[in-house]
């Protein structure tokens with residue numbers, strides 16, 4: 631399968647869905663994962679296209695090391711591959727997430743109707759990113775299908791994910807959550823590199 635990106639962008643989503651393969655990431659994938667991150671994680675944020683908060687081009691060595699560590703440590707780090715990697719999904723188990731963010735559960739303003747028993751065991755999808763020219767073609771959904779399939783086998787029933795709404799709303803991510811039938815479960819304020827972010831906390835049961 632040697633079709634290149636240029637021709638890929640002309641393909642329809644049905645073709646892509648059929649040929650994209652999702653697998654667990656390995657350390658050899660870091661350069662390609664970084665390339666995907668750079669395509670949607672820049673200094674300029676485009677709300678309609680979706681974005682990652684960090685500017686990955688600003689410090690390649692730092693971000694590659696960070697990605698490498700995550701690939702090594704996280705139980706659910708996937709890549710979507712055709713002739714090369716076009717997307718990735720990085721999720722933390724509850725223990726992995728709380729080890730890095732011990733105050734996370736207490737920091738959230740949970741909706742009054744949110745059932746906190748869903749916090750007994752979960753994964754948190756920290757980042758999903760698709761090569762900028764290929765968003766909206768089903769790759770993100772395919773990555774989620776693989777995650778859900780693995781979670782079913784592991785007996786994990788709940789997924790959380792965050793979407794930024796301020797200072798810049800991530801409209802693509804909001805739409806994606808809606809399409810994936812997430813429900814809003816809370817709000818969190820987070821200071822990161824001198825900026826105060828507002829995140830919506832979404833929940834989804836693994837069917």
Ligand SMILES: CC(C)(COP(=O)(O)OP(=O)(O)OC[C@H]1O[C@@H](n2cnc3c(N)ncnc32)[C@H](O)[C@@H]1OP(=O)(O)O)[C@@H](O)C(=O)NCCC(=O)NCCS
Nearest residue numbers: 680681758759760765766767768769770771802805806809
């Ligand atoms: C958000 C993202 C992961 C979704 O993956 P994807 O492969 O584009 O999504 P899929 O094609 O599987 O699903 C498409 C659905 O997502 C939503 N969506 C995806 N891109 C969108 C965009 N640019 N604008 C509006 N909605 C969008 C739509 O609801 C769409 O459904 P539709 O095709 O029926 O309209 C991807 O767009 C992306 O990487 N964006 C940049 C980075 C980012 O914002 N990541 C999320 C924050 S961590």
